Amino acid sequence: MKKITALLIAAVLLCSLALTGCGGSSKTLTLNVYNWGEYISDGSEDTFNTIREFEKWYEETYRQKVKVNYTTFASNEDMYAKLSSGAVSFDVVVPSDYMIARMRENNMLLELDFKNIPNYENIDPHFRNLYYDPDNRYTVPYTYGVTGIIYNANVVDEADANDWDLLWNEKYKGQILQFNNPRDAFGTAQYKLGLDINSGDRAEWDKALAELKKQAPLVKSYVMDEIYNMMESGEAAVAVYYAGDYFTMLDAQAEGVDLRFYYPEHTNYFIDAMCIPTCCQNKELAEIFINYMLSPEPAIANAEFIYYASPNTAVYTDEGYIEEMGEEAMQILYPEIGDFAALYNEYAFRSMDEEMLGYVNSLWETLKIN
Secondary structure, eight states: OHHHHHHHHHHHHHHHHHHHTTTSEEEEEEEEEEEETTOSOBSGGGOOBHHHHHHHHHHHHHSEEEEEEEEEESSHHHHHHHHHHTSOOOSEEOOBHHHHHHHHHTTOBOOOOGGGOGGGGGBOGGGSSOTTSTTSOSOEEEEEEEEEEEEETTTSOGGGOSTGGGGGOGGGTTSEEEESSHHHHHHHHHHHHTOOTTOOOHHHHHHHHHHHHHHGGGEEEEESTTHHHHHHHTSOSEEEEEHHHHHHHHHHOOTTOOEEEEOOSSOOEEEEEEBOBTTOSOHHHHHHHHHHHHSHHHHHHHHHHHOOBOOBHHHHTOHHHHHHHOHHHHHHHOOOHHHHHHHHHHHSOOOOOHHHHHHHHHHHHHHHHO
16 A cells, blocks of 8 residues: 555656656746837847747746736826726836836835846946936836937928927928827927926916917827827828837838938937836746846847837947947937936926826816817
């Protein structure tokens, strides 16, 4: 009887080892990632497939399968609304600076264990300890950039392509695209008028609303990701958007479309960073994913694919990356990092208190309804 029992135990152990791959686990882990649209190298046109490669790397490294559920959002406000509803659970999110500050203030983020993120050493020191995460506890910068104006030179007179006035030029009525989120849209009016983008004075926001109301009859559409098709096809001729997306559009512009780009004198400087929300189901796995995103191969592939500037030294010092991006892109995307840091402190959006946010959102609704 003892021999039979011993044989049964041995058989069970052998089956267990077979199922776990000699020390791994048969259970497939799940990682839920929430990122901006068009913001990762996705394998299209034979590019690096970041998500699939992470799944493959993780299984080879840890002898355990992982499934990444990757979904996208169009604006910081959309992302915040979904997370704060409590109806969904994500392990990694990639908000912008001002939204990170709001999430941190509302206890929506978990502190990172940087022992699981050794590749953090690749992040340039200029992008550490910034206002939205002053003690460097919650975030790992993913990209940074500057907001500018994109226009079709076959439609727009070069003499008109200067500063923010182009977005209010009646010559291009019905061909202008504006941001479809309150913070960025109000920002265009505030920069144009020389107002404080982080003001707590309602009267200043009222002035910006009045300026957006003047613009409204000229606007073809309020957009986010829809901008790509509309500018690439020539359906619209003037738009405000993030610098990196200009190069994505440039690659796909239709015949007869000649897209150009410029920075207004005063404009938004921003940083998007990877964070772990409090609804996270597997914090260590989320940190491993963030660390993987900082390693050279995926970091370079993502930067090449999305055309946003990277704060990762393994990216912007890589000769192959510099050559692939080209001189124009490097000049536009990578101003002197010290200069960027100084301007960022002056022109970046800051988090506002709930009362002020409510007022701004009410103004936005007024604009959209009208």
